[in-house]
Amino acid sequence: MNVTVADRSALMEQETRLNESPSAVPGTQRPGGRTAKVRRAVLDATEEALAAGGFHTLNMDQVAAAAGVGKTTVYRRWGSPVGLVTDLLRDMAEQSAPAADTGGLAGDLRANATLVRETLTDPRMGAVFRAVIAAAACDEECARALGGFYRARLAEWAPVAVRAEARGELPAGTDPLELLRAVSAPLYHRFALTHEELTAADAERAVTAALAAAAAGAYTA
Amino acid sequence: MNVTVADRSALMEQETRLNESPSAVPGTQRPGGRTAKVRRAVLDATEEALAAGGFHTLNMDQVAAAAGVGKTTVYRRWGSPVGLVTDLLRDMAEQSAPAADTGGLAGDLRANATLVRETLTDPRMGAVFRAVIAAAACDEECARALGGFYRARLAEWAPVAVRAEARGELPAGTDPLELLRAVSAPLYHRFALTHEELTAADAERAVTAALAAAAAGAYTA
Numbered sequence: 001m002n003v004t005v006a007d008r009s010a011l012m013e014q015e016t017r018l019n020e021s022p023s024a025v026p027g028t029q030r031p032g033g034r035t036a037k038v039r040r041a042v043l044d045a046t047e048e049a050l051a052a053g054g055f056h057t058l059n060m061d062q063v064a065a066a067a068g069v070g071k072t073t074v075y076r077r078w079g080s081p082v083g084l085v086t087d088l089l090r091d092m093a094e095q096s097a098p099a100a101d102t103g104g105l106a107g108d109l110r111a112n113a114t115l116v117r118e119t120l121t122d123p124r125m126g127a128v129f130r131a132v133i134a135a136a137a138c139d140e141e142c143a144r145a146l147g148g149f150y151r152a153r154l155a156e157w158a159p160v161a162v163r164a165e166a167r168g169e170l171p172a173g174t175d176p177l178e179l180l181r182a183v184s185a186p187l188y189h190r191f192a193l194t195h196e197e198l199t200a201a202d203a204e205r206a207v208t209a210a211l212a213a214a215a216a217g218a219y220t221a
Numbered sequence: 222m223n224v225t226v227a228d229r230s231a232l233m234e235q236e237t238r239l240n241e242s243p244s245a246v247p248g249t250q251r252p253g254g255r256t257a258k259v260r261r262a263v264l265d266a267t268e269e270a271l272a273a274g275g276f277h278t279l280n281m282d283q284v285a286a287a288a289g290v291g292k293t294t295v296y297r298r299w300g301s302p303v304g305l306v307t308d309l310l311r312d313m314a315e316q317s318a319p320a321a322d323t324g325g326l327a328g329d330l331r332a333n334a335t336l337v338r339e340t341l342t343d344p345r346m347g348a349v350f351r352a353v354i355a356a357a358a359c360d361e362e363c364a365r366a367l368g369g370f371y372r373a374r375l376a377e378w379a380p381v382a383v384r385a386e387a388r389g390e391l392p393a394g395t396d397p398l399e400l401l402r403a404v405s406a407p408l409y410h411r412f413a414l415t416h417e418e419l420t421a422a423d424a425e426r427a428v429t430a431a432l433a434a435a436a437a438g439a440y441t442a
Contacts, residue, residue: 056359134358137351138277147416185406195368212437213430
């Protein structure tokens with residue numbers, strides 16, 4: 001996967017199949033235009049490749065072929081496999097996954113824990129998450145993108161804590177992000193570190209523990 | 222880092238610098254003998270390389286050179302960069318890191334959280350841990366070795382919970398491993414996922430939360 005400057009120059013001579021503008025000035029592309037379509041196709045192909053083989057087998061040429069996009073475009077715009085993962089993470093961060101609103105804190109946190117568990121135990125998404133964690137451990141910019149994705153997800157669920165505090169279910173000043181982190185952290189610990197099974201009982205334990213710690217004021221600033 | 226069968230055959234013609242037996246029968250090597258010395262040198266060089274450049278730059282030839290061991294030996298015995306990391310993790314799992322015994326549960330858990338934080342924020346060890354987490358995300362056998370390492374560390378600290386339960390500081394039937402996991406999981410969540418700073422306040426919050434959750438019975442089986 002090492003590509004020299006000479007290789008890149010050669011690749012840049014090739015035509016891209018979707019033939020989009022090679023020197024787009026930011027803001028000159030219509031949303032939903034060719035640039036967006038190329039990005040969508042490449043990121044979908046990247047996710048598919050990560051699901052199938054993980055980060056260490058991610059191959060720029062194969063992604064280009066699967067996306068139906070010229071190699072030139074993929075090398076020029078994303079630069080490297082880690083560049084593809086970084087952009088995939090930025091795209092994932094922008095996608096909305098609204099929080100649950102069950103009317104009670106325990107129900108909302110349970111929905112969050114279930115979502116995390118179902119994502120990580122899903123064969124496709126579990127493989128994608130393993131791959132993006134690996135990529136982030138290899139590259140600082142990718143690490144920032146992974147951090148941005150998780151902070152976006154935690155922030156999206158913050159209203160759960162804000163509503164609970166307004167209902168008197170949480171001590172005043174509870175940090176929503178720390179509460180939500182407490183729910184998912186033990187599940188990710190199993191997934192990424194001890195590589196243990198992730199059961200419904202594990203999800204439930206995470207919720208019970210987070211509720212008890214929050215009630216005791218462990219997450220007040 | 223791709224080595225073909227032909228490359229390996231050529232490498233195997235070379236002499237190894239430490240000149241150890243190429244066809245050792247298990248059990249015929251003295252503990253502390255040449256085989257153990259070669260393994261020690263190679264694993265030390267592997268750790269050094271991970272600290273310096275991460276998993277994605279780990280190079281078998283460079284490890285062999287740094288260890289003063291022939292390439293033949295390194296390729297034959299460890300096979301691949303991920304094989305080196307897997308054996309390093311097995312070695313790390315065997316090293317003893319005895320738990321604190323401060324006389325109280327809060328003090329012991331605080332010592333654990335401090336140890337985790339100091340390890341992950343240490344420039345050298347932080348880089349090594351990022352690298353082994355990345356390697357484990359790329360290979361199933363390495364993932365098992367990483368899991369074995371973390372389970373060994375959790376088990377080594379289990380007496381902290383057993384003693385606390387005997388002193389009446391924990392509900393009967395508290396799962397020691399889940400209690401210890403609760404302390405380190407939010408710290409690893411910052412380290413490996415959100416890539417946020419890891420402060421003394423974060424370590425203290427993890428301890429406070431784990432104590433409150435344990436007192437409420439969240440970790441009883």
